[in-house]
Amino acid sequence: MSATCRLSALQAYAPDTVLSNDDLTKLTDTSDEWIFSRTGIKERHKLADTQNASDLALIVARKTLHEAGLEVGALTHILAATCTQDMLSPSVACILAGALNAGPVMAFDISAACTGFLYGLSLTRSLLTENPDANILFVCVEALTRRINWTDRSTCVLFGDGAAACVCSGNAGKGSAVLEDVLCKSDGSLSGLISVGGGTACRYAKGDTVGDDFFLHMQGRETYRHAVRQMTNVCEELLARNGLAMAAVDLFVPHQANMRIIEAVGCRLNVAADRVFTNVEHYGNTSAASIPLALAQACSVGRIRPGGRVLVTAFGAGLTWGAALLRF
Ligand SMILES: CC(C)(COP(=O)(O)OP(=O)(O)OC[C@H]1O[C@@H](n2cnc3c(N)ncnc32)[C@H](O)[C@@H]1OP(=O)(O)O)[C@@H](O)C(=O)NCCC(=O)NCCS
Structure with missing residues (x-):
């Protein structure tokens, strides 16, 4: 339990x-x-x-x-x-x-x-x-x-x-908000699509300048495809296992990676644009901080009211993805 x-x-x-x-x-x-x-x-x-x-x-x-x-x-x-x-x-x-x-x-x-x-x-x-x-x-x-x-x-x-x-x-x-449910997934066979360097795979001798492997790399097109598919699927699975339809969600707060990904997922889930919160315009993709940063802002501008149910979803390097339902 x-x-x-x-x-x-x-x-x-x-x-x-x-x-x-x-x-x-x-x-x-x-x-x-x-x-x-x-x-x-x-x-x-x-x-x-x-x-x-x-x-x-x-x-x-x-x-x-x-x-x-x-x-x-x-x-x-x-x-x-x-x-x-x-x-x-x-x-x-x-x-x-x-x-x-x-x-x-x-x-x-x-x-x-x-x-x-x-x-x-x-x-x-x-x-x-x-x-x-x-x-x-x-x-x-x-x-x-x-x-x-x-x-x-x-x-x-x-x-x-x-x-x-x-x-x-x-x-x-x-x-406070109550976590109603959360679902997390991964597919390590696609770990090459996005990487952030700086680990033990960087092999430098003292005095070397850092090489390309120190930096973030991403195959944008391929990542886009998986991001849209997996965030849509995991939201549908989470809603289904809680016996909910999208209509039961007051606000959708997706990972703030890219407006085109957000729109594509929103369209597949059939969420009206006025029920989607975005702040990607002013922050870009802040990875792990993206959703809580958006939630904090949505609360502060009154987009989330007491009793409101919020669906959040994210996708990232790993590949990893997931979704959660929060009741404020
Ligand atoms: C990154 C992304 C915006 C690129 O858009 P795209 O339409 O796929 O663009 P492509 O990478 O195919 O590049 C198209 C052209 O634009 C160019 N280009 C790429 N970045 C550019 C930039 N910042 N400014 C100008 N031109 C750019 C490319 O060099 C390419 O030029 P070419 O046709 O002369 O070779 C898109 O792939 C994307 O959103 N991917 C998902 C990224 C993401 O959000 N990942 C995080 C998930 S956690």
């Missing part, structure tokens, strides 16, 4: 520096018209040279704990979903735990790229089944611009940095 998993104090943070499409035309051969018409993206945020993913995580974690009215000492777990951790080890979650002075909490990262929020929700539900009194700080954070090759126009225009976090617990809380 699975426990109640409540999300509260959902907060988001994006670094101050904004790169517009016009800014990118100074770095690579592209145009605002090409980027906006193919992706719906106008601008994205970029962390400062002195910051890492854990710095963004700390900012959003403090906002979240403040909003939740929770002392750091009340936390039992810290989870961080990211594909752009500061280093392979220690985890962002451990670095964050240290910065928060969180004591001996269980802390670890989740590597599921853009599906990290959904994998994390599935995991927090399991942790809450084991310990219904747990208070889990769940942070989704990306520093993707660190792994962008600014001369690769097919990828550099798509991604941005950002963070979002919430507290997951089994107890009722003000402004």
